[in-house]
Amino acid sequence: MTPTPDDARRRHYSAFYSRPAVGAGETVLLALGNCQAESLRLVVPPSAATTVRIPPVHELTDDDLPFLGAWLERADAVVAQPIRDGYRGLPLGTRELLAQTRPGTRHAVLPVIRFAGLYPRHLIIRPPEDPSASPPLVAYHDAAVLAEAAGLRLPALTVDAVRAVAAESIAALRSREERHGSVVASDLFAAPTFALMRTINHPGNPVWAALGERVLSQLGLPGPAADPGGPLLDSVHAPREAVVIEAFDLPEEPTVDWIVDGRSLSAEDVRSAHLAWYAEHPGAVTAGLARHASTLGLLGLAS
Template identity: 50%
Template sequence: MSPSPPQNPTVAVSPMSMLGVTADTGRREHYGEFYGLREAPEGAGVIVGNCQAESLRIVVDGPATPTVRVPPVHELTAHDVPHLQRLIARASFLAVQPIRDDYHDLPLGTRQLVGLLRPTARAVTVPIVRYTGLYPFQWVIRVPEVTTMPPFVDYLDVRELALAAGLPLPAQLDPAGVRAVAEDSLAELRRREGDLDVAASDLFAQPTFDHMRTVNHPGNPIWLGLGARVLEALGSSAAPTDPGRPILNGVQAPREAWVADAWDLDEEPRDDWSIDGARVPSAEVRAAQGAWYRDNPVYIERAIARLAPLLARWRA
């Protein structure tokens, strides 16, 4: 027989929980207008999408186009849906990324959300921005059979992945190779923009490291450019709001010298990651992720299969 548990076990209690503040209550306060804790501005617009949607909202928000902060679509639950529907039904506009019908078994598809708008409201469809021209070997791949992601950051270095698979790649690409990867990325972005109201692909005509912090975290030049186009599509003459700070910069990837050379950039290379303000040497990240790959052979197999065309090009 197992011993009886102590009658008064010691439990670690955080100072916030002692004040009655939980992660859920903190989240509800952060999205207070969404949850009805605070009154939203009359006719406030709504911007729906992944983590990029909040960045777009920041630059679109202004006196003539007030907005409501909304959780990323992948975080929304069945409990959240009525709150979102209520806001969209009252909104003067909706800006939304491409989202498939019944996303996560919830009525969150682009078409479904646009259908909630009142007749006088405007809808603007916007792209999900991904660009590899500044980080040619960086990728994000999720494998259903593997529930975790590589350590430190969700971004994999294809060179480290290929090494773990016994398919080593060159450490760098020549300028023509960098530009070829960039053009492939832009071709895919242009394809996805084909049915949308605004585009972002041409904003990369002269890319700098300020344009992208990682392959899927655009910087301020992209947000201000995209925000201006959304406002124009809404019929507003207002300029986008410059927040006076870097947007979406919680994670910043290393800046490799050979990439800067390919684009004739004067920006200083940086051989570490910035993760929530902390500097982490790229060698430390590569070593930890390399060990993780070797411990997760299914991930290697699935990721290598998806990257086969790129690997063939880089190893040629």
């Protein structure tokens, strides 16, 4: 019989689907959310807790709920990103998940980390007609290409604009931390370096090492954070612009290509593919201009 995608998924998350087969004396920690939650899990040392690889929340289905519920009932500690109640029509909100844990289960909230200072023109857009839709080649939108699709023109990036976008991004992250009572990450970007972020929402290992220490401390678990054994969230690297390097006095050289799964993609190829996608998804253009009006203004786009 030919293996199905579901078979592969079951193998990849085999511990999750095996139900809690752990000793009574083991401390079990669950990390719930997206790829950032999984990265946090990978820096939890085995000496501190047993962890379980769980499908990202946007992939969980109704059939997964009994397995998730069983693990939540067994968990001694839970780290969760902020998730709204009834997410995707399922009881996957942070409050809904924590309500399934035993009394006394420790928990920490991990903020959704986005920092745009190193990639100030890159945006994340959720088209209203299909919030899961992404443009081809890379999932990140370029403000200059978005403006072009709308018949507008973004001026050349300046040092002042780079620093302004960085400040706005840190302020937005700080606001999310305060709103959700999360572990603090915003201070890690006071002195931006490319080691901190590979894209606007893929933090590098130094961020995870620091957050691992903070999460373990909040949960009362022993540290230090573990070496994950390789670079985390390493599949996509955005181009590094000369003006960004100048703005933060960084030692690196500029790069012009995207690196996706180890392959180079030219910025021009990405631009062409995205313009074609925008022509088929005009709602994404309208949504992007509205959602990112403040950032676009800092970049010099006239209203």
